[in-house]
Amino acid sequence: MKGGGRGKEPPVEGEVSGKRPKRKCLQWHPLLSKKALDFSEEEEEEDEEELDKEPALCSESGGQEVDCGAMDEEGEGEEDSSEQRARRPMNAFLLFCKRHRSLVRQEHPRLDNRGATKILADWWAVLEPKEKQKYTDMAKEYKDAFMKANPGYKWCPTANKPVKSPSHQVSNARKKVWAFPPNPTKDSAVAKKIPKMDNAPQLNFAMADPTKMGGLSMLLLAGEHALTAREISSSSSQTGVTDVAKHAGKSALFQLAEISSTPAQPTAERKHSEERNPSASGQEYTGASQPGPPEPPKSCAKSPLFQLAEISSSSSGSPMPEGKQCGQSALFQLAEMCLASEAEKMEARSFQPPSQSSLDSSQDDAAHTESKQSKDSPDLPLSTSSSSSSSFSSSSSSSSSSSTSTSASSASSTPTDTSPPLLNQPKNVTNKKKKKKEGKETSKADKSPSSPKKTCKKRQSSDSDLESVIYTIEAVAKGAWGVEEGSPKKKARSTTSEKSSPGDGPLSPKKKIKPKVRKPLKTKEEQAKEEQVQESKPQVVEKEVAPLSPKAEVEEPAVKSEPQTSLEEGAPQCSSPAPVKSEEKETEAKPENCGSRKSERSCKGALYKTLVSEGMLTSLRANVDRGKRGSVRGSVSDHEISWTEESWTFSQAVASNPKKLKKSKSKDEIPQGLGKLEEEFEKKFNSLPQYSPVTFDKKSTSATKKKKSTPASPAEPPKPGKSSSSSQKKALFHKIVSKYKHKKEKPNTLDKAIAGCDSPVLEMVPKVKPCAQGMVLSAEAQRAAEMLVGSQKRKARKSKITHLVRTADGRVSPAEEDKAKELTQDQDEKPLNQETLCNEEGCYAAPRSEEAERPDASSSLPAFFSLAALAEVAAMENVHRGQRAVGMSSEGQVKEMAPQTPVLISCADQ
DNA sequence: AAGAATGAAAC
């Protein structure tokens, strides 16, 4: 099959609800198509995927997974992970809506979204083809890019939707405006190749240098991901652990890893790594059962980022050496760090489950590790026992799954994990929102013994987790850090975690600083934090949080402004050694930055700074500026967002006025969510013309009239203030006129009218309106037909006749009523509108509220309109309407029509 | 969760 062959299907139970399950779709980002593909999956998706997978695997059992994998038609990738379906690309109208909704809202604050949508539809209808064209083109571009990225993509997947584990992905996807392609992953080779190769041409969106931008962004993402991933990664890679360890062998990575990921164990690991290290990186990893890694070792040729991504995603992480070579740049280092972090995790966990048959070497490594960590080992058993038993089994079934499951279990054990959970949790929460189904499934998963992730997390978190953590810590201390008394000190974070785990963990479970749904782990952490910090400082929290979330990382650098505690300090100056941490790996990779040892964070921070300063991370910076809130929001948990928001938003927003805020928010959010990638895309998106409401107003007004016949005012139009320049208006006017002419061959009268209008009116913007309106009318007639057809039709089909029905009066159709409402609202809010619309001069349409209803008001209709012409127009309208309306029956319509005509006439006459 | 709109695609 195309896709997948597999198909299909239905996973039976999986589906839960009878309807079709919704699939989770990741949003696809154009960038991805290009180069990004490679990483894309890994990064964001990874998280999601992994998460999903685990649950899916365990709980649902392979079946679903399979399905999922199959699902992707596009990619084919088998990887289960990939399965998530990409979200459909937006069509022109949606793009338009997205871009203008805020405007609409601004104008009509009270209006609910639906209303806004209606207005948008009206606007859209009114929009000239040329104008629409841009959106259409963009949509097309977007679609094309999307299709490239996802070759076999089907809009409507037949039935299967993978429902998979719903939550994570979905939520994430949703949040992020432009998400990554679902699975490109392995899909591969093809996909990768193509995109890269083409890279340039394909997307316009693309951004600047793929290398640079993409690289950076990817890098960042990767980094973030890695951080975030800890948990995830743990899950995903577990298998890899051993491998990683080997690879990791490289000190640099480890160090980095430690830094990035965290806290404690690193040193020990590092040592281990050193010992082991030399084993061949590539082979082993390959050997590992990892799913992903089919690929041959990546050479430098690939971008570092890519490598990273792969590593991270696969967990295999072989490439260390290469990476080094390739990536000497700061970015690279960063990437390494990220990777390292993952590796670290893996390693930490590496207790090595038997499952991996991987290579001897790997085993050996594992053995070493174990020996050292032996102390920890006890944990392993525990953790494993809890959830992992199932995981193991699963592993047997599928290598990938096993890996994931294992990781999960291991993760729980690791101290690092604690932090990560936060992220995940939030995601989960969000996901939940999405669908009931999902939720159900999720619940199932939880329930089911097999479900690795959730179960593990929750349960373990409660008991085993803590224990494991403790053990880990101890082990670490003994092993590498050894003495490190520091461990306890270490970072606040680590410390907190430690403390929390032992003491509070059990007790506290429920407290949450922020109510959201956190899982116990989080809670613990938080509690711990609280205790230590006592909440007093939000900042502290931030820090901690930051590391966790991907975005958070980003923030750090930017954030610097804020008083960061140790982290920040450390970052800038490597000199100040982080107190404790032995872990610190001095970053070999970057001696420059950190000469001696620093805290992980500091190192990272330094890196970021460097990058930023270099300009490499501009986008990042931009994001930061915007406010993390968005970004945070996108990926992270709500609660994080909340705080973030406060800090940022408020400051920024200032609150000129509520409206603004909202608006800004919405806008910001979009971009932020994704980060740089999105930005690029956004740029494009933003480049799309945003028409001023005024413009629409005019158009709409006229349109409205026609449609509704109600003379009334312009529904939406009102915003006087808008910036529409006179020139624009003129242009509009001209357009209209031209259109009108073309379309309507109508009688000369029209011409006349036009002529008349043009000359005088053009200059005065306001004045134009009357003429325009007049013109519009005629034009509208046609348009009306179209427009009407559009929405109404649909409605008719779908919903029902209701709206068709006219009101008691009979005079107004329901639709009109709505409009009327709108009008009123508008009027209420904005009296000015009317003025804008009509000058005294006359608008027949005139909007004075009362007048609107009563046509007579407008006394001054331009002379040029002859009755005949008007009549004609009216007739046309009627015709159109009649056609449309025919179905309807109605008198109502007729009535409507009637009024219109008269109105016009009356105006004319008068 | 539903629903408002349009459009594209799949049935």
Added chain:
DNA sequence: GTTTCATTCTT
């Protein structure tokens, strides 16, 4: 022809 689903976000 009809149904899905993409986006947004209030109700």
